[in-house]
Structures are given as C-alpha cells and as structure tokens.
Amino acid sequence: MNIAVIGTGYVGLVTGVCLSELGHRVICIDQNPDKISILRDGISPIYEPGLEPLMIDNMDAGRLDFTTSMEEGLSSAEIIYITVGTPPREDGSADLSHISQVADEIAAHLQKEAVIVIKSTVPVGTNEYVKNRIEGMLANPVRIRMVSNPEFLREGSAVQDTFHGDRIIIGTEDEESASIMEKLYSHLQIPVYTTDIRSSEMIKYASNAFLATKISFMNEISNVCEKLGADVESVAIGMGLDKRIGNQFLKAGIGYGGSCFPKDTKALMQIAGNVHYDFKLLKSVIEVNADQQTILIGKALERFGTVRGKRIALLGLAFKPNTDDMREAPSIAIARHLINLGAEVIGYDPVANGHAEHVLPVQVRYAETLQEALWQADVGFILTEWAEICALDLHQVSLWMREAVLFDGRNCFSLGQAAAAGVEYHSIGRKSVAKERLFV
Ligand SMILES: NC(=O)C1=CN([C@@H]2O[C@H](COP(=O)(O)OP(=O)(O)OC[C@H]3O[C@@H](n4cnc5c(N)ncnc54)[C@H](O)[C@@H]3O)[C@@H](O)[C@H]2O)C=CC1
C-alpha cells in the first residue's frame, strides 16, 4: 500500500522503516529540513539498534523516501500516519499544537480518499477533534476515515518491538478501516485487537500509567526493604513468579524517565481532571517518582554530610540503556542538584554525551571513557544500566578512584561482587557494602 508518515521522530521513523520492510511504499514527511536531509543521506538522526541498515535497505529498494513537502508526501497516500510529538504543557496536559498543524496541512493537501491513522499518544477524543478539523477545512471534497493505532515500542528495542510486539490496537468506527489496517499488518504475527476509537486512545494512556505504577510501587517497596533489611531484588523475583504480577517492570531504581511515562502520567491526570475525576493513585505514582529520582543524593549526603568539593562521576546519562534520548532522564535532576550542592560533576554515556550537553548544567564535564570519568573521582553514581557499565571490573574501579564509593541507582552489581572488589557500595532497596564487610 502507499503510506505517508508525518513526523520522523523515534516513532515515525521506526514506523516508516518497518512498514517499508513489510513491502509497503512509504514516504516519511517532517517539517525539520535538517532531519530530512540527513535521512536522505541514509543516516538515522536517532540511535536505535538495527534501524539504520534496515532504513538504507528499503531506501535502496525504492520503498522508502523522505521529504519536507506535505504535497509530495500525501499525493499518492492511501494511509496517512500521524506520528508527531504531543509534549507536555506547563499544566501537564498534552500539547496538541503539532497535531492541529498536521490536521490543517492534511486538509490543505489531501487529493484523494485516505485513512488517517493517529499513532501519536493523544487524549481521549482527539481522533474526533482531528476528523472535524480536517473535514472543516478540506481543500478538496474527499472522504477521510479515522483510525487510532497507538504505539507501544520501547526506545532501545523499537525495531524488535515493532515486529514482535505483544499486540496491535486498532480503534475505529467502521468495518472497512478495520479490515484495511488488519491487512496492512497481516504479515506480522502479532494479535490485533480492534475496538472503538475512544477505548483505543485510553488503552495507550492506561498502559503507560500502569507500567509507571508498577515502577513506583517497586521503588516504595525498595525503600521499605532498606529499613527492614530485606533485599528488593529477591522480593521482585519472588513476586514475579506469580503470573498475575508478571516478572517485568519490577526493577527498583532511581525512577522512570523518558519522553513518555513522565508526560503521559501527567496528561492522564489532566484528562481525568477535565471530567472531574481526581486520579489519586496516579498522583502518588508521579510524586513517588519525583522523590526517587534524587534518592542517591540523599544517600550520599547521609554518608558524607556534604558533597561540596567532591568529584562525582555520573555513569550513564540517557534515561535508559541503548538509547541516546535524554528526555526526562534522572541524570538531569541529579546533575542539577549536585552542582547546586557544590560538587564537581563529570558525566559519561556511551552515546548520549552529545545530547546531554544541551540539557545538563554547563558546569558538567564529559568523559569519553568510564576510566576517564572515574579517574581520581571520590564518588561514582550509576544512573543507567548500560551493558558496559554493568560489566565494569569493580576492583579496577577501586584503583581508578580516589575514594572507591559507589551509589548504584540501577542495582547493576550483586552485593557479593562489591564486597569481593573491596568497594563501598550503596544501592537501591538492599544493604550497603562497606569496604571491609556488609553493613548490618
Ligand atoms: N518515543 C517513544 O518511545 C514513543 C512515543 N510515542 C508517542 O509518539 C509520538 C511521537 O513521539 P516521538 O517520535 O518520540 O516524537 P519526536 O519528538 O521524536 O518526533 C516528532 C517529529 O515530528 C515532527 N513534526 C512536528 N510537527 C510536524 C509537522 N507539523 N509536520 C511534520 N513533522 C512535524 C518533528 O520535527 C519531529 O521530528 C508522541 O505522541 C509520543 O507520546 C509512543 C510510543 C513510544
């Protein structure tokens, strides 16, 4: 089929590349000429494992192209995906200005009937709003059909999730659109659940909010574990053996970041508030997460009294491993807080250093290797569980550092590893390890 994808960010680019890999003819449209220019050169503007070679293959096969022109992009489109950003506004509600702008551009340039698929995460009722907006401004009297098709990919595994996700959600009010979408995805062996549009829009917010709830719940459990001498890693294993709980998203740490959990939980608060519902549980999930993001600083202040003048290495800056995305990464709040407390901060991330420089305080220095970051450091904060960080030889680390004191926000190491290496090791929801022995 002929497909247009409007917005070539993390979701739009992955969607366009994967749909072209399925054999469809795809043209990706973005308003950012720099992004389109490097894409046309076969370079991916985002770090996403496996994406770039797949993109190049499909460009070479003539199934994938990029343009800034809405007219060119929509000229032969039978299906039009909207994958633009819906960032948070000051009050936490979703900013739909990009969605509205795209609706107006579709109305101005659409030449023939098309199915319009909103893949962006949008508040319940947005599909109806977009349909009315487009129909109210159509330059040519053509028929449009709306489909809600929310995205569930995770950054760092986006291609894998697209081809092997758990489910595809289709929200639509008419049978024909449903069959068009089911045919579109028919090559994928992924269960398709078709429902009404509003339920589909809600499934996305409810899914992200539930996953965020699991994370905040485990972070609170970890804080109680620390006070009781229990081990949250063991608790998570024991809980996860219950199929009703599941063994994923039970990892205690320094909280969730990223471009979506923070924004979508706040947006859902607003969506509920707009219909006069006080979503108390979700409010707590958000509050718990905010506190958890800087919990390592509290541990460091308890240990040292002050961090003023201490050289602190931040290991991992991106909000999670295998991505360069710094949006709402815990490293941002942590770096700001440490600088304000007078610490000297040096950061290292395998791929996100460049992006980090735009969002971390200007006083932060950057290392090109873990050894350079840890060299003569007084303290190490582990913020992102990159494989190379989890593979560190802690004994070697103790030789690099001035004082071998580690605060691990992602529980990358076992207590036994830390004890054997002779480092002082503080982590989340577990006992601390002194240089000589476990603290009782
Ligand atoms: N990033 C993720 O992991 C996931 C994001 N989502 C949702 O997908 C949507 C997109 O997210 P991302 O891809 O992360 O956003 P992004 O910010 O990475 O990309 C959005 C792209 O849209 C382009 N754009 C904005 N307005 C435009 C216009 N009028 N015409 C053409 N292009 C325009 C921007 O230039 C940008 O390249 C959001 O609603 C998000 O909540 C859903 C699942 C996963």
Ligand SMILES: O=C(O)[C@H]1O[C@H](OP(=O)(O)OP(=O)(O)OC[C@H]2O[C@@H](n3ccc(=O)[nH]c3=O)[C@H](O)[C@@H]2O)[C@H](O)[C@@H](O)[C@@H]1O
């Ligand atoms: O809407 C979105 O953008 C996406 O948001 C998340 O995906 P993503 O944010 O890319 O990454 P996750 O792997 O979900 O991690 C999110 C955050 O939670 C944290 N996390 C995750 C799992 C866990 O057990 N504990 C935990 O603290 C991670 O460190 C990270 O900061 C969802 O998992 C996707 O299904 C969804 O499509």
